Amino acid sequence: MTEPPPVRAQRDVVLVVDDSPDTLSFLTEAIERSGATVLVAVGGDLALALVDEITPDVILLDAMMPGLDGFETCRRLKAKPQLAGVPVIFMTGLSETEHIVKGLSAGGIDYVTKPIAPDEILARIRVHLASARAAQSARAALDTAGRTLFAVSEDGAVLWSTPQAGRLLAGLASDPSGALALPARARDWLRGRLTGTANPLTLTDPGGAAYALSFIGRTPDEILLRLSPEERAAGVERLRARLPVTGREAEVLLWLSRGKSSRDIGEILGLSHRTVTKHLEGIYAKLGVENRTAASIIAARHLQD
Numbered sequence: 001m002t003e004p005p006p007v008r009a010q011r012d013v014v015l016v017v018d019d020s021p022d023t024l025s026f027l028t029e030a031i032e033r034s035g036a037t038v039l040v041a042v043g044g045d046l047a048l049a050l051v052d053e054i055t056p057d058v059i060l061l062d063a064m065m066p067g068l069d070g071f072e073t074c075r076r077l078k079a080k081p082q083l084a085g086v087p088v089i090f091m092t093g094l095s096e097t098e099h100i101v102k103g104l105s106a107g108g109i110d111y112v113t114k115p116i117a118p119d120e121i122l123a124r125i126r127v128h129l130a131s132a133r134a135a136q137s138a139r140a141a142l143d144t145a146g147r148t149l150f151a152v153s154e155d156g157a158v159l160w161s162t163p164q165a166g167r168l169l170a171g172l173a174s175d176p177s178g179a180l181a182l183p184a185r186a187r188d189w190l191r192g193r194l195t196g197t198a199n200p201l202t203l204t205d206p207g208g209a210a211y212a213l214s215f216i217g218r219t220p221d222e223i224l225l226r227l228s229p230e231e232r233a234a235g236v237e238r239l240r241a242r243l244p245v246t247g248r249e250a251e252v253l254l255w256l257s258r259g260k261s262s263r264d265i266g267e268i269l270g271l272s273h274r275t276v277t278k279h280l281e282g283i284y285a286k287l288g289v290e291n292r293t294a295a296s297i298i299a300a301r302h303l304q305d
Contacts, residue, residue: 012036012129015056017047017073018091019065023114027060030118031125044073055082057132058125063092063103063111071106078107081170081180084160087128091116150180151222154194156187159222168227171205186213190223203227209237235303242302244286252279256292257299 014036016027028038039056041047045068047059059077063070070090077083090103090111103111110124148168150161158180161169166180173183182190189201193215201213209229216224239250248269255265266276280292289295 012058012125013039013054013056014125015039015041015047015050015059017041017044017059017065017070018062019043020062023062023091023116026118027116027121030122034122034125036125044068044070044076047073048076051077051080051083056086058129059083059086059088060121060125061088061090061108063090063094063099071102074103074106074108081166084158084180085132087132089121089124089128148227149216149224150227151224152182152190153221154190154223156182156190158182165227168205168211171207172203172211172227189213190225194223238303239299243298245283249279249283249286252276253283253295253299254303256280256283257296257303259296 012035014031016024016031016038018024018027019042024040024042028040031038039050039054041050043065047061061070061074061077065073068076070092074088074090077086077088087109088107090108091114092099092103092111093114094100100111109128112121112124148162148165150165150169151159153159158169161180169180169182173181173186183203186201186203202210203213204210211227211229214226214228216226218224235254236247236250239245239253240247243250243253245253251269252265255268260268262273262276262280265271266273269276271279280295283295284290287295287298289298
């Protein structure tokens with residue numbers, strides 16, 4: 001019996017962005033010898049176009065280039081959701097602290113100074129690839145478990161997110177650059193949360209679905225937040241989908257199932273007692289029941305399924 005061909009390990013993809021032909025040639029040769037695939041861009045604008053077609057595993061980026069320099073290129077690269085977890089290593093002949101800080105602030109994770117030693121750059125690539133994959137695996141595990149978690153900086157910039165959280169964020173706020181971002185209301189809430197205490201914030205997407213934004217914890221560099229379907233809104237949507245009631249009737253029915261009196265329901269929803277009574281009459285007729293107890297039992301059954 002013929003043995004199947006061996007499975008080839010997937011090659012790492014390294015994007016090198018530099019305007020120097022000598023540097024590109026040197027790095028391409030060294031990296032390809034290590035078994036990785038090298039992509040080349042001679043300018044920041046070309047790199048930005050290339051990553052829309054192929055997502056690299058790591059990026060080596062020259063800090064000082066004509067036109068779009070490395071710092072601005074890095075900021076624009078990291079604004080792309082698919083590159084949020086891709087490590088960027090700066091290459092520079094500048095060793096002054098201010099340039100190093102500028103590179104790290106732009107989204108870089110490390111830097112090397114020119115002239116570059118092949119063994120050093122390959123070692124740094126290996127280390128950062130391993131760290132990025134460990135983080136990616138952890139986020140994928142959280143996502144599989146249904147954990148819609150993400151991290152932001154103090155100014156509300158999204159640093160990373162699980163895939164599910166990323167999809168929710170994309171639906172809640174839009175940014176001209178395509179980057180994931182907190183809505184303005186959420187940034188205001190975050191500032192209040194960091195200076196005191198704040199209840200979870202409810203955010204609504206264009207389709208009307210509501211999500212609770214809550215604070216989980218923080219490290220020196222990240223603030224961990226969670227997005228989850230807002231319990232009340234989720235209950236209302238379930239009742240609307242399963243029973244022949246309007247949106248307002250579903251809200252009244254939800255609070256009825258939680259044992260609230262007509263007066264309480266009116267205060268919660270901002271309705272008069274008479275209006276609540278009219279909604280209850282409509283609910284009883286549509287459900288074919290005669291009193292609040294029977295309606296409450298039907299609602300509770302559908303909410304618990």
